[in-house]
Amino acid sequence: MRVRSRLPFALLPGLPGCTGRQSVLDTAGTDAHTLLTMFWVMLAGLVVIWVAVNGMMLVFRHLSPRRHDEALARKMIVGGGIMLPTVVISALLAWGLSVMPDQRAPGDGLRVEVIGEQWWWRVHYWPEGAEAPVVSANEGRLPGGLRTEFDLHSDKVIHSFWVPALGGKMDMFPGRRTMMSLHPDEAGVFRGQCAEFCGASHALMAFETVTMPPEDFAAWLEHEAGPAVPPEGEVAERGAVVFAEQGCGACHAVRGTAAQGQVGPDLTHVGSRHSLGAGILEPTVENFAAWIDHTGDLKPEVEMPAYDDLPGDDLTALATFLMGLK
């Protein structure tokens, strides 16, 4: 069935609210630096060759024929058509291919398993030697100065994992595992986005990647592994009740509570994330409420149903509870 939906126009211009850099030209990782250098060098070559070839065409169209031209013309075909490109592409290949192993090098210890869902990301952190992962969703956190390995696969359809500021991309398949690694060298927030067409809301499948000093990362991971903080204040407590009554726990897990669902994103620390709805909304109480109220309008064909019959107070309470899950 095809769900026809109209995006509420008022909401979208602000989408996504907080945005990390998502540019190949503004890099924050060693792999991305290498690729950027390669780009500038190739661009310079491109401009020179383009001007030369088109200049040649322009000049030749206005030349009048002279004697011995034909022998020269043949030499030009061999020189310009064979010798020059052979030299240029050989050099380029030697350089280009030599950087490949680094970009796929094994990590320094931490392994992050990312599973593409429609249209969000399940994220499992596997510190070295861990027996069970630290479960999170829709955000990546990486220790700076270290190489982190990504173990990628997907649930139903093909997606592609990509954080432009940090490095290249890698497709995620159902039934197959792919591997890549990233080596950030700057602290900051960088936006990533699914790069393989994955259905109706492909455009709305993004995530923020936060790179942080290794000590901060260790502290964050320890907190992320822990249970949810209890709701604070009357509204949030009411929200926790609504969460239980509406059966949210059937799909979502909030560790430390009865909610243990595994269908949707883990919400244990959802309030601490930089975005909501897989990189499409700023995490505010209003946006949480708007999302729960009409999911399908914000993300066409999303699997989570819209809770548009929830009374306004309950909706706000629920949103406040979720925002409080720091």
Add this chain to the structure above:
Amino acid sequence: MSNDPFPPFTGTHRPRPEGPFPPTEEMLSEPVNPEEQAAREARLREAWKEPTGIAYWTAVNNDKVGAWYSLTALFFMLCAGVLALLMRIQLAVPGNDFLDADRYNQFFTMHGSAMMFLFAVPMFEAISILVLPAFLGARDMPFPRLSAYGYWCFLIGGIFVLGSVLFDVAPRGGWFMYPPLTTRDQGIGSDIWLLGLSFIEVASIAAAVELIVGVLKCRPPGMRVNLMPLYAWYVLVVGGMILFAFPPLIAGDFLFEMERSFDWPFFDPTRGGDPMLWQHLFWIFGHPEVYIIFLPSIAIAAMVIPTVAQRPIVGYSWIVLSAVGVGFLSFGLWVHHMFTTGLPNISLGFFSAASEAVVIPTGIQIFVFAATLMVGKVQKSLPMLWIAGALAIFVLGGLTGVMLAIAPFNWAVHDTYFIVAHLHYTLFGGMIFPVMAGVYYFYPFFRKGKMMSVTLGRWAFWLIFIGFNAAFLPMHYTGLMGMPRRVFTYGAGMDWGWLNMLSTVASFVIAAGFAVFVWDLIRPKRDMEGRQRNPWNAGTLEWSHDVPEENWGVRCIPFITSRYPLWQQPKLIERMDSGRFYLPDTEFGHRETLVTSVLDARPLHIQRVTGPAWITILAAAFTGGAFIFPTFHWYPPAIVCGAFAIVCVLYWLWTTTAQIPDAPTGDVGLGLRLPRYAAGPDAPGWWAVWITMLGDATAFASLVFGFFFYWTASTDFPPAGAPGADGALTAATAVLLALSWGATRVARGIHRHDRIRAAQGLMAAAVLLTALGGTTLVLAVIDLQPTTHVYPALVCALVVWLAAHLFLGGVGQAYCLARSLAGRMTPLYDADLCNVTLMWHFIALQALVTCAVIGLLPGWMA
């Protein structure tokens, strides 16, 4: 046999060409009697008379079919262009709600699919059908009804596929249709794509077969392969590429549709399938496809540039070898569309290098053009303006291609707007602009002396050129800024808004340019003065055309001794006009053309060419039904349509192909007498069967490749202890089909030696053996459950494939038997049996390979 004018055939009594060849200058300069000349012209005119009224649509001439074909392709291109404009409106500002996600996804899927399958490839075939016979001084294509059939299939399929957009049910998984997204998709969009486009692909292959045969067998006497116009070389290369590139996709479509319709899990990882197999099959097609689009346009440039430079091309052999080289290389590049799928670095390195290597033959072609312009005296003209624009755009697209072929850089920009920019630069520079140059250049040929407007042409050029660069140059930057492809919207925070707005505004400038062009193309030009036959003073044969128009193609078929006959063979046109060359007459009022030998173009025989017919339209309509009804899972009407389509084709073959001629030989002029019938390797039909079966074998090989792919990609293929095909029945199938093949082969041999009864007995036995072999084949796998795992599914898919071939092979054997019984096939006139035997060589090969793969391999693999 009593009224056979020849003694019983003994192997040497087949009529052979008799008379002098090549003709001497003396023979050529002999005057023609004007009265006789007029009488001959009247007879030819009568034979080639065009049907009028509603029957106009039954025409099969290459100039009619080619014109409909190219105008239809242009129409589909404009539709796909409108989809692009609508998408540009949606993307103009962030968070736009002009189109919703689903509709946007339908539009980008259809934009790509239509541009590729309904415009780029058909346009090449359309233009080639239109101009190739004229390049070769032939009266028509070798199989005009096949062109017409292909056209009607294209029209029906194109309307079906493109029309789905209007009903909001269009495919929405991208033109690359990656499973599992598309196999899981609800609705009929994916089925429309698979079945509708498979239908068109079949038509494309039919046209490719005809074009290849046209180039190989229908050249004018004396035009050895090294004298062919460059366009003909490119047709040969591109035809060959279509033949080997489309079948893997057809095999992929077949597996895909089996998964969609019957849940056979070829791409479902939970049951042993693998979505990567589709990616391989799709891109083994998809990459050559890019060159299938690009090379014909280079071919147009290769015709325009010598004319503009007023001298023969410099480096004819270089450019021919480069075209062939690109054709070969293009089959080794497909993985560069899959650089981010996690394949091992060693594979990526190999395919990076192969992708870069294609720069060399492409560079040679560009430098050949540069050299020709340098040495020649260049005249300013509209076609040259478009060619110059094409090079400016294409060189940039090619250079970004060099960047993208470096695998690690590809990881950075793959699936971003950088790619969108790159591919549009290659396609506008490598296809749109050269085709526009071709339209302006060939227009006086199509419209017999009328010209397109220089002023409007300049306007169209500059609007499209500036609009294109303003729209697509910024997209490189948009992609580097991180914008992925195929997104229906983006956030304001991304700072992509101004870039997208620029692209949107510029896209309307492109549209304005096309509007000017289309107006110039279709505006009435009744009072156009100064009808010139050869307005560009070109040197190739097509400009010897008759102005005003005659329907016969060429007045007579010239004797060619040079690459640019209009420049290098004085008096050629004068002699053509006076009917001094070959086949200036039609003895029995039939449409005829000349068939020559493949390499050195010695005249071999007179080929009777078919005329107007309804049956081709009917056959196309029923074929359409056979493909279209399964989209809605309406199988009974599909089967009925399929049956009617086969009946139509059989009727068409029965009534018009391999007809016993009115006389065994005919006078073609210049003292030469040629046979009127050919069987075996001399006959175009035999070549067509050979070429078609080669493509068919490629599709079969793709299925077998699938078997080995699963074996190497998965640890449990075949799964331990899984039931396979029944060994004894598989062996019986192999034996029965080998016998059927043997019976057919022996029947052909003894039939030639006049043992007609015995041959008929063998043919009947062959039909029976085929039916029995088909039965044991099906029984061998009847217990398998193809929905449980990919292994039984693939075994069954191979069986379905072979069973369909056995059905057609059996029909072929029965057809020969019927022809023989009806006296329409005799020991002397046995082309049908030759062709069916040739087909059976391929079927037998497929049968034995299938039996080995399903019967023997699983044991060895386990």
